[in-house]
Amino acid sequence: MAAIPGGADHAHDHDHHQPSGIMRWVTTTNHKDIGSMYLWFSFAMFLVGGVMALVIRAELFQPGLQVVDPDRFNQMTTLHGLIMVFGAIMPAFVGFANWMIPLMIGASDMAFARMNNWSFWLLPPAAILLTSSLLVPGGAAASGWTLYPPLTVQMGIGMDMAIFAVHILGISSIMGSINIVTTLLNMRAPGMTLMKMPLFCWTWLITAYLVIAVMPVLAGAVTMILTDRHFGTSFFNAAGGGDPVLYQHIFWFFGHPEVYIIAIPAFGVVSQVIPAFSRKPLFGYASMVYATSSIAILSFIVWAHHMYTVGMPVAGQLYFMFATMLIAIPTGVKVFNWVATMWRGSLSFETPMLFSIGFLFLFTLGGFSGLVLSMTAVDIQLHDSYYVVAHFHYVMVAGALFSAYAGAYYWLPKWTGHMYDEKLGKLHFWLSIVFFNMTFFVQHFLGLAGMPRRIPDYSLQFAEFNMISSIGAFGFGLSQLVFLIVVLKCIKGGEKASAKPWDGAEGLEWTVPSPAPHHTFETPPVFK
Amino acid sequence: MSAVLSQSSEFSIEARRNCSMSPRALLTFFLVTCALSMAIAAAWAAVGVWWVFPFAGLEISALGLAFIAYGRRVGDFERIHLDDERLLVEVCEKTRVSRYEFAPAWAKVETRKVGFGSEVVVRCRDRQVTVGRYLDEKGRAKLARDLAGKLRERRF
Ligand code: HEM
Numbered sequence: 001m002a003a004i005p006g007g008a009d010h011a012h013d014h015d016h017h018q019p020s021g022i023m024r025w026v027t028t029t030n031h032k033d034i035g036s037m038y039l040w041f042s043f044a045m046f047l048v049g050g051v052m053a054l055v056i057r058a059e060l061f062q063p064g065l066q067v068v069d070p071d072r073f074n075q076m077t078t079l080h081g082l083i084m085v086f087g088a089i090m091p092a093f094v095g096f097a098n099w100m101i102p103l104m105i106g107a108s109d110m111a112f113a114r115m116n117n118w119s120f121w122l123l124p125p126a127a128i129l130l131t132s133s134l135l136v137p138g139g140a141a142a143s144g145w146t147l148y149p150p151l152t153v154q155m156g157i158g159m160d161m162a163i164f165a166v167h168i169l170g171i172s173s174i175m176g177s178i179n180i181v182t183t184l185l186n187m188r189a190p191g192m193t194l195m196k197m198p199l200f201c202w203t204w205l206i207t208a209y210l211v212i213a214v215m216p217v218l219a220g221a222v223t224m225i226l227t228d229r230h231f232g233t234s235f236f237n238a239a240g241g242g243d244p245v246l247y248q249h250i251f252w253f254f255g256h257p258e259v260y261i262i263a264i265p266a267f268g269v270v271s272q273v274i275p276a277f278s279r280k281p282l283f284g285y286a287s288m289v290y291a292t293s294s295i296a297i298l299s300f301i302v303w304a305h306h307m308y309t310v311g312m313p314v315a316g317q318l319y320f321m322f323a324t325m326l327i328a329i330p331t332g333v334k335v336f337n338w339v340a341t342m343w344r345g346s347l348s349f350e351t352p353m354l355f356s357i358g359f360l361f362l363f364t365l366g367g368f369s370g371l372v373l374s375m376t377a378v379d380i381q382l383h384d385s386y387y388v389v390a391h392f393h394y395v396m397v398a399g400a401l402f403s404a405y406a407g408a409y410y411w412l413p414k415w416t417g418h419m420y421d422e423k424l425g426k427l428h429f430w431l432s433i434v435f436f437n438m439t440f441f442v443q444h445f446l447g448l449a450g451m452p453r454r455i456p457d458y459s460l461q462f463a464e465f466n467m468i469s470s471i472g473a474f475g476f477g478l479s480q481l482v483f484l485i486v487v488l489k490c491i492k493g494g495e496k497a498s499a500k501p502w503d504g505a506e507g508l509e510w511t512v513p514s515p516a517p518h519h520t521f522e523t524p525p526v527f528k
Numbered sequence: 529m530s531a532v533l534s535q536s537s538e539f540s541i542e543a544r545r546n547c548s549m550s551p552r553a554l555l556t557f558f559l560v561t562c563a564l565s566m567a568i569a570a571a572w573a574a575v576g577v578w579w580v581f582p583f584a585g586l587e588i589s590a591l592g593l594a595f596i597a598y599g600r601r602v603g604d605f606e607r608i609h610l611d612d613e614r615l616l617v618e619v620c621e622k623t624r625v626s627r628y629e630f631a632p633a634w635a636k637v638e639t640r641k642v643g644f645g646s647e648v649v650v651r652c653r654d655r656q657v658t659v660g661r662y663l664d665e666k667g668r669a670k671l672a673r674d675l676a677g678k679l680r681e682r683r684f
């Protein structure tokens with residue numbers, strides 16, 4: 001289409017002067033392209049972080065030091081944590097948001113398409129900074145992903161690179177969140193009130209709000225480490241009169257909401273998938289919205305449950321203990337609603353549903369171990385033990401990652417226009433769930449028996465369980481390649497997907513053809 | 529007779545961009561977010577961690593700018609008015625109003641396919657303007673039909 005002389009119309013011309021090849025991806029402002037890039041980036045980082053996890057598990061296969069020296073080991077745990085949290089899980093859900101939110105609310109794109117391009121392209125430099133810091137003198141940050149001083153005040157340039165990367169990732173998250181909030185508030189199709197939005201949209205509205213609330217706190221915290229390192233301040237450096245425990249308060253004031261920034265969109269995906277394969281609407285939609293909001297609010301007032309052992313007045317311990325336990329109530333409401341949705345539904349068990357049910361079982365287990373940890377008296381024993389490692393992997397891997405897989409399988413037909421290979425999908429699920437539990441269930445026992453986390457060597461009594469865990473980890477890692485094969489196959493070909501390949505699915509995203517055309521909902525659809 | 533004809537051949541339509549939240553509600557949302565973010569920053573500053581403030585400030589300004597930038601589109605509209613003298617098309621985008629005047633006798637309405645949908649173009653020799661961007665496919669088809677019909681009536 002030629003540009004219209006003097007016309008006010010530039011809404012359409014981008015799809016005609018679009019650059020091709022790599023430049024198409026560098027300059028794209030299309031929410032679907034950007035969503036795909038987020039998802040590919042996230043999977044790539046998942047593999048990078050996964051390799052680091054396997055280095056850790058290889059070292060822990062048996063007692064003694066075999067594979068890496070302790071310093072490298074600590075760099076591996078640090079980068080693994082940072083990369084999985086900020087590079088793999090968060091971008092995965094931002095990818096879902098970019099792809100699906102406009103389709104779900106009947107908008108043509110995100111509110112700020114060009115800013116969207118920027119939020120994505122900030123990620124690769126941050127990833128390069130993090131990974132390449134392994135090569136600089138002194139190596140990467142080796143302080144754990146929580147970046148606690150005084151260690152962080154002492155380390156080499158790898159630490160500065162990590163701080164810079166965290167800043168960049170934070171900027172990207174904030175831009176993404178501003179975009180999502182603006183889109184969700186303003187661009188819903190006529191008739192779609194807030195309380196009629198698909199639950200996935202609600203969970204992202206709440207998540208974006210959490211991001212906006214806590215990212216400045218993280219930015220402040222790491223900036224203060226930076227000034228302590230280079231500009232002579234002593235916020236956290238005890239040698240200069242600073243307070244290292246203050247950092248822990250700041251970090252966890254960000255950190256606990258952060259775990260919900262990861263978990264809440266996962267709840268959203270599962271809340272789309274379970275009704276579709278139960279062929280029933282979501283049970284208790286409104287209570288789901290309120291429960292999610294309560295979880296978000298509570299997440300601001302429980303942070304010190306990560307710090308029971310640093311020395312806290314008993315009143316403080318009691319307060320944080322009871323506040324943390326409160327989270328179990330809205331979480332219980334959600335689990336109840338998911339189960340009630342399935343109750344007497346006409347269930348079928350395609351891969352997205354399998355991953356959702358896996359999520360439901362194992363996330364609940366992670367919630368229970370969280371309750372165990374919330375009890376101060378118990379946590380003082382278990383803190384910084386493998387029990388904590390088991391807990392957060394149940395919520396992060398079996399919770400967030402499984403939910404991401406559920407979403408990926410659920411929407412793959414919409415993205416590619418083909419059905420994925422159901423047999424391979426099911427294989428991926430069963431391998432994942434078996435190896436996941438093999439890796440992490442035994443870690444509960446290791447923790448209870450007293451094995452500390454973040455150590456490259458351990459006492460002989462822990463040998464068997466560690467061996468099981470390491471074998472499980474390699475199995476889990478390799479199984480994830482099945483997913484890559486499924487996706488590649490699905491892009492290349494396969495049975496043609498109809499506009500609505502899941503008969504129980506509901507929502508505007510299923511009213512557009514599969515694959516979703518480059519431009520959808522140029523004018524808002526009517527929503528009933 | 530001619531007076532009646534001219535009356536019945538008048539045609540007016542106004543369409544606005546779909547905005548699911550009123551500017552007022554958006555402002556409330558912004559103020560609440562701002563208050564929360566500033567409260568958090570202030571609480572940290574009170575215990576000596578003033579470094580949260582600049583970041584919270586930057587971020588809230590970014591959110592405010594985003595809402596303003598979006599808010600500038602809230603008033604977007606399209607107005608088409610046809611009477612005996614002229615066909616007037618007004619398009620407002622981001623507070624900038626463009627006006628197009630055509631002689632009814634010479635103006636034409638065309639529907640074109642664009643990607644997945646269609647667009648309606650009003651043209652008169654080499655001048656043209658796209659209309660109906662805030663209508664759905666059905667609404668656009670009806671607009672093109674009705675406007676073309678009215679224009680035909682004016683062609684004696
Ligand atoms: C019912 C909900 C939950 C409760 C009651 C809970 C409770 C806790 C407690 C008390 C700890 C501190 C243990 C210690 O360090 O000694 C902890 C650690 C952790 N939790 Fe949770 N949690 C819950 C849900 C989640 C969710 C949904 C996620 C993430 C998606 C998560 C991720 C983590 C992480 C990453 C850590 C370890 C942080 C570290 O020390 O590196 N938790 N949890």
Ligand SMILES: [Cu+2]
Nearest residue numbers: 256303305306
């Ligand atoms: Cu926490």
